[in-house]
Amino acid sequence: MANELFNSFMTGPDENGRFGDFGGRFVSETLMPLILELQEEYEKAKTDDSFWAEMEDLWTHYVGRPSPLYFAERLTEHLGGAKVYMKRDELNHTGAHKINNVLGQIILARRMGKKRIIAETGAGQHGVATATVCAKFGLQCVVYMGAHDVERQAPNVFRMRLLGAEVIPVTSGRGTLKDAMNDALRDWVTNVRDTFYCIGTVAGPHPYPAMVRDFQSIIGKEVREQMNAAEGRLPDTVIAAIGGGSNAMGLFFPFLDDKDVNIIGVEAGGKGVNAKMEHCASLTGGRPGVLHGNRTYLLQDDDGQILEGFSISAGLDYPGIGPEHAWLHEIGRAKYVAITDVEALEAFQLSCKLEGIIPALEPSHALAHVMKIAPELPRDHIICMNMCGRGDKDIFTVAKALGFEMGEFG
Numbered sequence: 001m002a003n004e005l006f007n008s009f010m011t012g013p014d015e016n017g018r019f020g021d022f023g024g025r026f027v028s029e030t031l032m033p034l035i036l037e038l039q040e041e042y043e044k045a046k047t048d049d050s051f052w053a054e055m056e057d058l059w060t061h062y063v064g065r066p067s068p069l070y071f072a073e074r075l076t077e078h079l080g081g082a083k084v085y086m087k088r089d090e091l092n093h094t095g096a097h098k099i100n101n102v103l104g105q106i107i108l109a110r111r112m113g114k115k116r117i118i119a120e121t122g123a124g125q126h127g128v129a130t131a132t133v134c135a136k137f138g139l140q141c142v143v144y145m146g147a148h149d150v151e152r153q154a155p156n157v158f159r160m161r162l163l164g165a166e167v168i169p170v171t172s173g174r175g176t177l178k179d180a181m182n183d184a185l186r187d188w189v190t191n192v193r194d195t196f197y198c199i200g201t202v203a204g205p206h207p208y209p210a211m212v213r214d215f216q217s218i219i220g221k222e223v224r225e226q227m228n229a230a231e232g233r234l235p236d237t238v239i240a241a242i243g244g245g246s247n248a249m250g251l252f253f254p255f256l257d258d259k260d261v262n263i264i265g266v267e268a269g270g271k272g273v274n275a276k277m278e279h280c281a282s283l284t285g286g287r288p289g290v291l292h293g294n295r296t297y298l299l300q301d302d303d304g305q306i307l308e309g310f311s312i313s314a315g316l317d318y319p320g321i322g323p324e325h326a327w328l329h330e331i332g333r334a335k336y337v338a339i340t341d342v343e344a345l346e347a348f349q350l351s352c353k354l355e356g357i358i359p360a361l362e363p364s365h366a367l368a369h370v371m372k373i374a375p376e377l378p379r380d381h382i383i384c385m386n387m388c389g390r391g392d393k394d395i396f397t398v399a400k401a402l403g404f405e406m407g408e409f410g
């Protein structure tokens with residue numbers, strides 16, 4: 001059963017939702033009863049075999065899990081060092097890891113009798129996953145999406161509408177994920193009785209960071225089993241891209257107790273980690289503060305105002321990071337690096353050409369870091385990176401960045 005994972009000693013958080021100095025529950029009085037109700041329901045579900053049986057049935061028959069672990073032979077040859085494996089979570093139904101978590105939250109919402117689901121989305125993958133599962137269960141779905149993201153992720157907006165969701169463009173701030181999450185939280189406070197807020201990453205107030213991590217941990221759990229079957233041992237290094245940090249926590253969590261496994265999170269370095277904050281590398285270039293109900297590393301100015309940040313990738317364009325990552329960073333269990341837009345674009349193209357896999361721009365960041373370190377590592381070193389999304393949604397952005405007009409391809 002999936003809940004065997006929780007026997008690990010590094011399971012955090014404490015009863016107040018703290019991972020060391022990070023996390024917690026910084027919410028208004030109106031939200032507090034809802035948060036506590038959710039926590040209580042999740043605690044019950046976590047140890048309920050029938051909950052996990054329903055999850056596993058849907059993971060298998062609806063999502064298509066387990067996703068394959070793939071040895072990237074030509075890429076490995078090309079880099080000339082460590083062996084590179086890809087965890088193929090882009091092959092999930094809806095094209096990314098987001099659905100792993102959405103299923104868990106929606107099963108929970110149904111148990112709680114909630115009929116209206118709201119979500120925020122950046123790249124649109126969490127919105128699409130939420131709209132998909134809502135359609136499957138006949139639930140009303142409202143998705144908040146920054147107006148800027150609505151523009152750059154147009155295929156996903158259409159997908160959500162086809163699936164019956166109402167997509168609300170958010171024009172406040174710079175119209176990206178942070179602003180969408182603000183509006184979703186506002187909606188939740190206003191519609192407390194019938195609404196369930198399905199958060200798409202390991203952020204938000206407790207219990208969301210731990211709950212989303214638990215649902216995403218299926219990724220790392222499968223990697224452990226698949227790597228043991230393929231290589232007879234665990235990987236030496238696991239690498240994943242970080243927006244809020246859910247696919248990364250999902251991969252990392254089952255390895256936290258394996259001290260010999262290196263853990264690397266890759267943030268969006270945008271135009272470079274500089275004083276102008278033209279990046280979204282909250283751990284590499286930010287400092288602790290409070291946003292969206294938890295304390296974590298954030299991009300902020302001297303007055304503590306949240307800065308917008310920048311990345312070519314809509315899914316990494318979040319000025320914060322899940323509190324558990326902030327804690328893993330502080331205790332030194334995981335290492336966090338930043339990859340620029342230019343480096344990610346190079347990795348995107350290499351994956352297309354050498355492996356026949358069009359990656360999303362988010363995992364292209366993880367792959368770019370693999371490209372940096374693999375050549376320096378011995379041939380018996382095993383790296384596993386999470387290919388957490390497919391690139392269909394990004395082809396317009398990539399075409400523009402590479403200087404093509406879409407009309408030119410005919």
Ligand SMILES: Cc1ncc(COP(=O)(O)O)c(C=O)c1O
Binds near residue numbers: 246248390
């Ligand atoms: C394909 C893909 N990967 C990664 C992310 C980043 O989210 P997280 O850090 O929660 O995995 C997103 C977010 O939209 C995404 O669509």
